[in-house]
Amino acid sequence: MPENEIENILKNANIIDIISSYIPLTQKGKNYFGVCPFHEDHSPSMSVSSEKQIYKCFSCGAAGNVFTFVKDYENVSFPEAVRIVAEKIGLTYHGSTKTKTTTNFKTEYEIMSLATKFYQNNLNTKEGLKAREYLQKRSMDLNIINEFSIGLALNSKDSLNNLLINKNYSSKMLEDLGLIVRHGANIYDTFQNRIIFPIHDLDGNPIGFTGRIYENIDQAKYLNSKESNIFKKGQILFNYHRAKNEIKKLKEIIIVEGNMDAIRLYASGIKNVIALMGTSLTKEQVTLIKNFRSKIILMFDNDNAGEIATFQNGNILEENNLNPYVVRLSDVKDPDEYILKYGVEALKTNIHKPISFLDFKLNYLKKDKDLNNTSDLVSYIRSVTYNLKNLDDLTKEITLKKISDTYHLPLDTLTKELNKINKNVNTKKESIAPPPINLSKYDQASQSILYYMLNDSIYIERFQKELGYFTKKKYRQISNEIIYYYETYHEINIASFIAYIEGKDNIYDDVINIIRNPKIKDLNIANFLDYINVCQKEMQKEEIKIIKEQINNELDEAKKIALVEKLINLKKDV
Numbered sequence: 001m002p003e004n005e006i007e008n009i010l011k012n013a014n015i016i017d018i019i020s021s022y023i024p025l026t027q028k029g030k031n032y033f034g035v036c037p038f039h040e041d042h043s044p045s046m047s048v049s050s051e052k053q054i055y056k057c058f059s060c061g062a063a064g065n066v067f068t069f070v071k072d073y074e075n076v077s078f079p080e081a082v083r084i085v086a087e088k089i090g091l092t093y094h095g096s097t098k099t100k101t102t103t104n105f106k107t108e109y110e111i112m113s114l115a116t117k118f119y120q121n122n123l124n125t126k127e128g129l130k131a132r133e134y135l136q137k138r139s140m141d142l143n144i145i146n147e148f149s150i151g152l153a154l155n156s157k158d159s160l161n162n163l164l165i166n167k168n169y170s171s172k173m174l175e176d177l178g179l180i181v182r183h184g185a186n187i188y189d190t191f192q193n194r195i196i197f198p199i200h201d202l203d204g205n206p207i208g209f210t211g212r213i214y215e216n217i218d219q220a221k222y223l224n225s226k227e228s229n230i231f232k233k234g235q236i237l238f239n240y241h242r243a244k245n246e247i248k249k250l251k252e253i254i255i256v257e258g259n260m261d262a263i264r265l266y267a268s269g270i271k272n273v274i275a276l277m278g279t280s281l282t283k284e285q286v287t288l289i290k291n292f293r294s295k296i297i298l299m300f301d302n303d304n305a306g307e308i309a310t311f312q313n314g315n316i317l318e319e320n321n322l323n324p325y326v327v328r329l330s331d332v333k334d335p336d337e338y339i340l341k342y343g344v345e346a347l348k349t350n351i352h353k354p355i356s357f358l359d360f361k362l363n364y365l366k367k368d369k370d371l372n373n374t375s376d377l378v379s380y381i382r383s384v385t386y387n388l389k390n391l392d393d394l395t396k397e398i399t400l401k402k403i404s405d406t407y408h409l410p411l412d413t414l415t416k417e418l419n420k421i422n423k424n425v426n427t428k429k430e431s432i433a434p435p436p437i438n439l440s441k442y443d444q445a446s447q448s449i450l451y452y453m454l455n456d457s458i459y460i461e462r463f464q465k466e467l468g469y470f471t472k473k474k475y476r477q478i479s480n481e482i483i484y485y486y487e488t489y490h491e492i493n494i495a496s497f498i499a500y501i502e503g504k505d506n507i508y509d510d511v512i513n514i515i516r517n518p519k520i521k522d523l524n525i526a527n528f529l530d531y532i533n534v535c536q537k538e539m540q541k542e543e544i545k546i547i548k549e550q551i552n553n554e555l556d557e558a559k560k561i562a563l564v565e566k567l568i569n570l571k572k573d574v
Contacts (some may be wrong), residue, residue, distance in 0.1 A: 005094060006067075015066045015495070018088060022073055029161045037073060037293055041323075053495035056516055063516040065495035067502070074248065075291035078502045082428040105230050106229075108177060111169055111213055112198075113181060114207040118163055119151025119196040119209075123327070128152045129194050134214040139340055144267040149198045153191035160189045178208070178226040194223060197232070197259050199277075202288070204241040207231040210259055234282035237289075238262055238275035246271040252295045254351065255313070256335055257306060261299075264336040268344040270351070279309060281316045289317070296324040297354050299522045301334045311364050314357040318390050325354035358395065361387055379406065385418045398440050445534035446475045447514045452528050453482050454494045454514075458527055460486050465470070466532045471542050474476075478507050478514075 016032055019025060025032040025048060039060040046062070047057040056063040061558070071081035079095050086093035122128055123145070131152045135145060144150070153160070161180045165166040165171060171187065174180045180187050194211030201207045208225030225231055239262045247253045254273040256262050262275035277285070289296060298314060300306035310326055317324045328352045332338045339347055365383045370378040375437070384403060388396045396418060402413040439447070452459035460483060470476045485500055486492050494515070500510050514520075554560045 002384055003500070004110075008092055009055075009082060009089070010066065010496055010499055012091060013066050013085050013089050014071070015048060015055065016050050018066050018085060019048055019055060019069055021088065022069075026350045036060060036062060042164070053493075054498070054515065056211050057318065061513075061516040063512055064373050064499045065268075067499055068512075073292075073293075075244075075288075107173065107231050109207075111164060111173065111177060111179070112208075114164065114167070115160060116151065116210075117150050117195075118160055118196075119153060119191075120149055122154050123150065123152040123195075126145070129153055133215050134190050135195065140263075144263065148263055148348075149206070151196040151198075153189065153194045153196055155193040157192065160191075161187055177228050178212070180233070190225070191223065195215070197263075199225070199236070199238060200241050201230065201236055202240055207232070207235075209238075217277070233277040235284045236277060237285055238277060238306070239266060240274050240288065242266065243272055243274050247274075247292050247294055251292075252297065253289060253292055254297045254299055255289075257300045258336070263336040265347075268339055268347075268385050270344070270348070276309075276313075279312070281313050286316060286320050286322075290320060290322060296322060297327055297351060298324050298357070299327040299335055299351070302329045302332060306334075307364065310360065314361065315387070318357065321390075324357045326357055326360040327354045328360070329350060344404070358391070358399065362399070368571060371407070381409070381414070382408075382417065383501055385414065386421050388418060389421055428462060430480060441534055442538045443472075444517075444519060445531040445538075446470055446472065447517055448520050448531045449528065449535065450475060450478050450482070450511075451514050451517065451520045452523060452531075453479065453550070454492065454511075455523055456496060457492050458525075460492060461525075462525075462528065463532070466529070467535055467539075470535065471539055474507070476508055478511060484529060 016025060020032075023034045023037055023046075025034040026044065027033075030049070030051060032048040033044040034046050034048065035041045035044050036057040036059060037492075038057065039062075041057075041059060045059040046055055046057045052061065054065050055069055064072075066085055067078060067081045070076070070084050071078055074081065074084060076084070082095060083093045101502065123131060124529040135150070140150070159182075161171075161174060163178070164174055171180070175182065180188055181190055182188075191209060191211040191214070193215070195214050197210045197212065198206045199208040199210060204442065207348050209230070211223040213221055215217055215336065224233075227233060238259050243253075243266070248340065250272050252272055254265065256265065256273060256275050259275050262273050265271075265273040281289070296317060300309045300313075307328075310328070314324050314326065321451070329338050329347075332341055335347065356478050362384060365380055365387065371377050371380060381403065384399070388399060391399075400411060400414045400418065403409065404414055449459070449463060453463055463479065464483065471480060481501060481504070482492065482497070485497055489496075498511065498515075501511060551560055551564060
């Protein structure tokens with residue numbers, strides 16, 4: 001992607017216009033303010049500078065230029081963010097938005113793509129007739145089969161292995177990818193006599209398979225690929241790569257339990273659907289869901305396991321400051337069967353009228369309890385108050401009032417019970433919270449100098465004249481990049497510089513942290529020189545250490561005396 005094209009897009013994109021297309025902004029003085037979309041923000045804490053063309057949240061620390069905002073808000077790559085900004089301002093974009101991920105494991109992806117095509121071809125052979133008939137009975141037509149690259153592992157012990165070995169792929173790699181298994185000296189295909197559903201990573205690369213039996217044989221119903229270098233099931237969500245654009249468009253995400261449910265919904269026109277890759281959401285999966293900033297609907301199987309999964313995953317989302325909704329279907333096992341029995345419009349009616357997770361939870365906690373029994377009622381009340389701990393004050397108050405009215409209990413008693421739980425939770429949080437990071441005087445001064453340099457070229461020139469370099473490597477690398485940028489483009493612009501260092505992972509995060517540092521004062525030459533003085537003294541201290549080592553190692557008495565005199569003079573300065 002040409003740097004001059006990025007710079008041209010950046011110069012023509014007004015950050016106020018771009019950010020206000022996502023969130024409302026209100027002008028106060030020189031800057032604009034809005035509710036930060038990167039954390040649970042209830043009052044405007046994000047400041048957007050028209051002059052500097054950067055944004056900064058004073059609560060969560062989110063900061064950057066227009067590309068950074070779009071990248072984080074849309075949950076896309078940097079090139080994709082540049083393309084989106086270009087489209088918004090009517091400029092042509094010539095760069096590539098292809099991700100780099102395919103190059104990291106190029107051979108692995110090649111193998112998995114070949115395996116996918118091999119399984120697809122098998123389905124179309126005469127040996128695939130029964131499998132095709134099974135899919136037809138499940139109302140899976142050719143469009144669905146092609147859309148999801150559904151295939152067939154033949155009733156053969158090593159046909160896939162033979163194909164890939166003949167193409168010079170190593171047996172070790174095939175085993176690592178979970179395509180083959182060894183039993184002594186024998187090698188077998190992992191998947192045999194099963195319908196194959198490919199699993200893709202976030203960018204759409206095939207990374208694993210689910211194999212389903214289709215004949216009455218005494219085997220496990222489903223068989224999944226083992227984890228590998230490219231397949232980490234806790235880091236992906238089934239159908240994510242297809243659903244992500246529709247989720248962004250509708251601002252709604254439907255989470256189902258099984259791959260077949262996701263396929264059925266997607267093929268029926270409900271394309272904002274993803275499926276779990278296990279029983280519980282992982283930290284990485286929650287982050288993927290959170291980044292969409294969309295309404296979340298949990299629609300799991302209509303059985304005891306599905307109810308438990310709804311409760312567990314709803315709590316996981318709630319603990320991460322998300323407010324999911326729930327759809328519970330009746331009279332069928334899962335969403336797949338519901339569509340086949342009642343039609344997609346009936347399912348959409350349910351999706352349009354979900355219940356809150358709190359309402360689901362209040363009913364779930366009553367399960368197997370006789371609320372006319374004092375012991376069960378006490379257990380229920382304690383469960384409810386405990387499960388309110390992550391919710392906002394208004395929701396807590398309304399819920400306790402409902403319980404108070406329903407069971408004729410004093411509101412004060414319920415409030416005391418909740419306060420007791422909150423106190424225990426807060427104490428636990430405090431005990432495990434990491435200590436705050438306090439910057440040393442040198443670190444604060446160094447970051448302040450770099451912040452000044454990013455904002456005005458006069459400070460770049462004064463830095464070169466008064467200090468020249470930093471003793472710490474990370475600050476030295478940033479200052480070198482700033483100076484190089486200034487000497488190349490004959491100006492310094494903080495928004496452009498952020499775009500310039502995109503991809504320089506060794507300094508990018510540090511630069512963003514400097515921008516968001518709340519302790520940095522307004523630009524002022526007197527303050528700048530104070531920071532320079534702090535760094536000079538630190539450099540002198542470093543020099544003192546070096547001279548002391550030289551004195552200890554020096555055998556020539558005359559040279560040692562000269563070093564001692566130099567040390568005394570340095571100590572006087574410090």
